[in-house]
Amino acid sequence: MDESLLNIGGLGIKLVGGNSVMLAMSLPGMDVFVCPDVACSIEFHLDVPIHRPKCHLLHQFDIVDGLMQCRFGVDAEGVYYYEFGNQGLLRYDERRPNVVELTSMTDFSVLRFALWTAYSIAGLRFGAVSVHSSVVVCEGKAVMCLGESGTGKSTHTRLWLNNIPGTHLLNDDGPVVRFDGQNVRVYGSPWSGKTDCYLQENYPIAGFLRLEQRKENTIRKLGVVESFTALQPSCPPCMAKEERCLDLLVEFISNVLQCVPAFRMGCLPDADAAFLSHKTIMG
Numbered sequence: 001m002d003e004s005l006l007n008i009g010g011l012g013i014k015l016v017g018g019n020s021v022m023l024a025m026s027l028p029g030m031d032v033f034v035c036p037d038v039a040c041s042i043e044f045h046l047d048v049p050i051h052r053p054k055c056h057l058l059h060q061f062d063i064v065d066g067l068m069q070c071r072f073g074v075d076a077e078g079v080y081y082y083e084f085g086n087q088g089l090l091r092y093d094e095r096r097p098n099v100v101e102l103t104s105m106t107d108f109s110v111l112r113f114a115l116w117t118a119y120s121i122a123g124l125r126f127g128a129v130s131v132h133s134s135v136v137v138c139e140g141k142a143v144m145c146l147g148e149s150g151t152g153k154s155t156h157t158r159l160w161l162n163n164i165p166g167t168h169l170l171n172d173d174g175p176v177v178r179f180d181g182q183n184v185r186v187y188g189s190p191w192s193g194k195t196d197c198y199l200q201e202n203y204p205i206a207g208f209l210r211l212e213q214r215k216e217n218t219i220r221k222l223g224v225v226e227s228f229t230a231l232q233p234s235c236p237p238c239m240a241k242e243e244r245c246l247d248l249l250v251e252f253i254s255n256v257l258q259c260v261p262a263f264r265m266g267c268l269p270d271a272d273a274a275f276l277s278h279k280t281i282m283g
Contacts, residue, residue: 007035009128009176017046029190029198048101059241135170141206159274207281214266227262
């Protein structure tokens with residue numbers, strides 16, 4: 001049986017199975033996170049034959065640039081199922097919180113998304129959530145740019161890289177935010193969208209920055225409720241569709257926001273926007 005042990009977001013992730021393990025390890029960035037000495041927290045069992053029972057549909061959405069529909073549901077026993085078009089299934093039973101099962105998948109894009117989904121649903125139980133964002137590191141701390149697709153997350157981090165000395169990109173799509181009971185840190189991950197940025201690094205978070213396109217550059221610190229509504233939409237959407245997941249997610253976000261401030265910024269794609277956010281967040 002093939003297997004591989006990874007360290008993603010401070011959690012030991014063991015891939016166990018047959019041919020899909022080798023396929024998974026050939027995905028961009030996965031090799032960066034190989035760590036044979038890390039203690040295993042979660043096992044992804046690949047190439048498992050799964051037959052989806054009748055489920056209550058909770059959420060459906062498109063993946064692979066709209067070419068495939070993913071369906072998320074729960075059966076009568078409370079077991080979660082994800083259906084990735086006709087390419088495969090994922091099963092997660094909270095009675096075995098450290099195991100996620102996936103069928104064989106041969107499509108690289110689908111397998112990559114399935115592994116991200118597996119991490120998202122199991123990692124939440126361990127205080128780790130993949131947050132849709134672009135993350136820049138400056139002065140030993142990270143700034144996480146949040147926003148809907150097309151709002152300029154990557155553009156704003158690139159403005160930091162081009163105009164703020166000593167900065168570097170940590171991740172451009174799916175970094176992992178981890179709350180360990182006391183501290184909050186953001187980790188690089190194998191999921192960085194279309195940007196090849198796969199770093200086994202982690203940093204304390206200086207702030208969350210929710211971006212909106214505007215005709216002038218403005219920024220303000222958010223209160224408790226606004227901070228929650230700024231961060232929650234950037235967490236995996238399926239988590240808000242089921243009561244048990246939502247309870248865990250609300251607890252996670254509440255803990256994180258006790259440690260990290262959030263800001264809302266209306267901005268132009270110019271250097272002044274980077275200077276303003278840097279001055280406000282980094283002080």
